[in-house]
Amino acid sequence: MTKTASARKAVAEGAPPARGAVVKKAAPARTAADGKSAPARKTATAKKAAPLKTPAPAKKSAVAKAAAPAKATSTAAKKAAPAKKAASAKKTAPAKKAAKSAPAKTSAPPSGESHTALVRRARRINRELAEIYPYAHPELDFENPFQLVVATVLSAQTTDLRVNQTTPALFAKYPTPEDLAVANPEEVEEILRPTGFFRAKTKSVIGLSKALTEQFGGEVPGRLEDLVKLPGVGRKTAFVVLGNAFGRPGLTVDTHFQRLVRRWQWTGATEPDKIEAAVAELFPASDWTMLSHHVIFHGRRICHARKPACGACPIAPLCPAYGEGETDPEKARKLLKYEKGGFPGQRLNPPQSYLDAGGKPAQPLAAG
Ligand code: SF4
Structure with a gap:
């Protein structure tokens, strides 16, 4: 010992x-x-x-x-x-x-x-x-890189638990970037309300879904320089995604x-x-x-x-x-x-x- x-x-x-x-x-x-x-x-x-x-x-x-x-x-x-x-x-x-x-x-x-x-x-x-x-593991629930990047954006100023309680409804209604890109913002806001700052977060997740759809063929990119260009995604979020969805080291x-x-x-x-x-x-x-x-x-x-x-x-x-x-x-x-x-x-x-x-x-x- x-x-x-x-x-x-x-x-x-x-x-x-x-x-x-x-x-x-x-x-x-x-x-x-x-x-x-x-x-x-x-x-x-x-x-x-x-x-x-x-x-x-x-x-x-x-x-x-x-x-x-x-x-x-x-x-x-x-x-x-x-x-x-x-x-x-x-x-x-x-x-x-x-x-x-x-x-x-x-x-x-x-x-x-x-x-x-x-x-x-x-x-x-x-x-x-x-x-x-x-x-030890990422405490956000996700099944694919898209869900992880969205969940990480939503985790700002709230707990992972709160995000995990919110995202199932979001991903059930909008399972892909294409779906979320054309979502009605007011409906998304209602779902995201419990996470706080729900208007700004709605804007970010719809914006990043549009960017994924238009610039990356609906796929989350596996490179830092691409990820940080997405709306609402900074280095912290990018490294969470790289480390946990792509197996690429990140702090x-x-x-x-x-x-x-x-x-x-x-x-x-x-x-x-x-x-x-x-x-x-x-x-x-x-x-x-x-x-x-x-x-x-x-x-x-x-x-x-x-x-x-x-x-x-x-x-x-x-x-x-x-x-x-x-x-x-x-x-x-x-x-x-x-x-x-x-x-x-x-x-x-x-x-x-x-x-x-x-x-x-x-x-x-x-x-x-
Ligand atoms: S400051 Fe934090 S890490 Fe250091 S002894 Fe206290 S609880 Fe532990």
Whole structure:
């Protein structure tokens, strides 16, 4: 059993995950900054003691300045930012220059880790998430690329569950792009009303259906450059379609993905394109699609925007933002978001392969 697996087990049993040795190995930047064995876990004060707050040793300081410390997630780090600003500006100049000529390249991570150390930690987090969410998958229901692109457009500003409750009626009435392209907008609006922004969404799905019909013979194209030209389709939607309908690697940089990779200090970038480029450098392309699912699953169930359940988080030993949320195991457990059915990650109607003989998720979260 890995140390993190032990930690997860400990969480399940109500004990805080054993962090000491694992934290030292997995988060060298934090350990180096603290100079102690992970004190950040223990007190309320520790909540604010994000890695960038502690005066950093020379090595960390150099890299952290180059990596825009003001992007740090803790309030303390934000407060510390102005003091570092002047020095930071000087040191970031070369990096900015490079970024202009090669936008896909990214600067050093805010954690101050070496690239190699960050790659190791990031991949370890992904391996742990893969164990926690072996059934991670796109949570939108679809049967073909057309349904997926429409469902993804509809998922803006609403839940996948809501979309899944809406699309059966839509696809029953308009099963192909040709059908939806000539639909009466008012009738489509009525169907899409529960998803919110239904007028704009109606315009998008009818528009993209027309484009598919007129420009692509009624087929969803399998190339990024074609997909992003469709009405209502940006890079995020395009990568969802490429990764899940065409098996082509793509990173889905949605709101959960952005929040979590910044908490994990994989990047200090705030723009989706830059986040995508930074994360792409940490993983082989073959990992991108499943990585996206793992991260999004974790963001939806445990690492929430406002109240991350740190005390019930199986990857806490690997997370520099531990303490941003509730650290008390009992209180944290109450913050876990379950779908109907009672287990984190369990779908309302999960495919049978995700279930064990008793009809429960094959590997529910230990913390559940
Ligand atoms: S829940 Fe807390 S410990 Fe877990 S990944 Fe999110 S911020 Fe880190």
